[in-house]
Amino acid sequence: MEYFMVPAQKVPSLQHFRKTEKEVIGGLCSLANIPLTPRRRARRIRREIANSNERRRMQSINSGFQSLKTLIPHSDGEKLSKAAILQQTAEYIFALEQEKTRLLQQNSQLKRFIQEFSGSSPKRRRGAEEKDEGIGSPDILEEEKTDDLRREMVELRQQLDKERSVRMMLEESSPAPTHHPTVIVPAPAPAPPPHHVTVVTMGPASVINTASTSRQNLDTIVQAIQHIESIQERVGEEEQRRAVIVTQGRALTDTAGSDTASDSEWPEDCSLP
Template identity: 70%
Template sequence: MHPAWELGDTIPFLQAWGTCVRPAWELGEPGLANIPLTPETQRDQERRIRREIANSNERRRMQSINAGFQSLKTLIPHTDGEKLSKAAILQQTAEYIFSLEQEKTRLLQQNTQLKRFIQEFSGSSPKRRRAEDKDEGIGSPDIWEDEKAEDLRREMIELRQQLDKERSVRMMLEEQVRSLEAHMYPEKLKVIAQQVQLQQQQEQVRLLHQEKLEREQQIRTQLLPAHGPPAPTHHPTVIVPAPPPSHHVTVVTMGPSSVINTVSTSRQNLDTIVQAIQHIEGTQEKQLQEEEQRRAVIVTPARACPEPSASDTASDTEGNDSDSMDQSKEDPSGEGELP
């Protein structure tokens, strides 16, 4: 078998590692290619190839080791320009790692202690701290009261700050909502504004009408006593009812010689319609004048000096007149008889 076939597996490996080891017959040397290979020559050639492979691997290993030491040298604290051996670099690296571990442990302990202090003084509630101080017997009642007042004051300040913050946020959000609505629904806002304006106008009209009615009522109350009939010297025989409502007709009766006018149903309906129209149109002054004229027509002056013995008769006559008025209201056709 030709030696090239036996070394065919190692040649690609050497080419992969950057070596250029090739057999002599592949290098184009005619002298070596024609020399027959003996078993000893073949073994020497294999040993040489293995040695080249080992040397290449060793060089690469040393290069990686040197690179690692250089990186360690840059990490550990040292002065610039100081030459350190590999052993010194390893020793200083170990010391530096040990110091870092100690610093880490110390920082963890300090962090744990600070967290515990924060939980004891800030995390716990004031009531719990006061209870613990009371259990331990530390402090006095005055100090407790001062601490309680201070805690309440602090809580009030915090609540007020939160309330102000929420109020400002709410006002800002409401302003944003109004701006968005004004931007998105301008027509709707116009309609709402018109409705509000119309409601305000209606309210003003209602208030003006109410004030007018109150003034007319005051004028009526002032005019009625002035234009009323003179007070009689004896028992009064004139019955003056309250101001009539808009849908009733009141008949005023006089003394024993007065005549009771019966009103038909059509007349009552007509008066009711006229009074309702007058009330709607607001013609209260005209109604007062008509009321005064009606009283002047219906009411007749009483007797100037009635006999003292006629007072009882007048009272009886008033009762009979009132009964006759009720009968005339019940019988609109006028068939009722006077007493």
């Protein structure tokens, strides 16, 4: 994180970064020891960088899938393909929306009951009595109405308790959604113009954005170097193995004419001018 805190004067401009990038690329080529024309060499490096970027992109997509997986109810250790994760997420959202609608309806129903109860205040009741005077027995009607409401209230309360217990059961059976830290992928927001950007003039978020972009570029190059190094290592190991075989006087005749690992690794580059 120290990387992001460097004072503006000490932060190299992207122009400078490009220069160092070229140096790194030059180093990469010499490191790989590949007999390439400069154009092909550059192309090769660009491809490595593109591959690294693509790898990172896929990783971010996968981390998104993992985040989704933690949010949908599923049993621990259950294997879910990406397609299954998407489908189940859609189903889960649909179910949640339905439940929300149902709860909202229930809520408004309860509100209506409350209003009716508070509405049947002594004052209003008295008025009703005056109006109904002589027509029948208002007290009995009022009692019936109250009984009905009471019954409905009890039913609703039972329904609510039932819902609650079902929900508790569901929560216990399915793992609680754990919010693992997800890989934060820089938003595809247009990056500020490289040459006009200094850390001084930008807000903290922009600083992090630009710095993280540079950091990512560096990471990409480092990954490319590591990739080429690993290829070299494999080639070296292969050569060592062959040397051992030769010194032991048990060299295989077909080994001499076979392609090297590097040949198969760089087919296009070595076969074309």
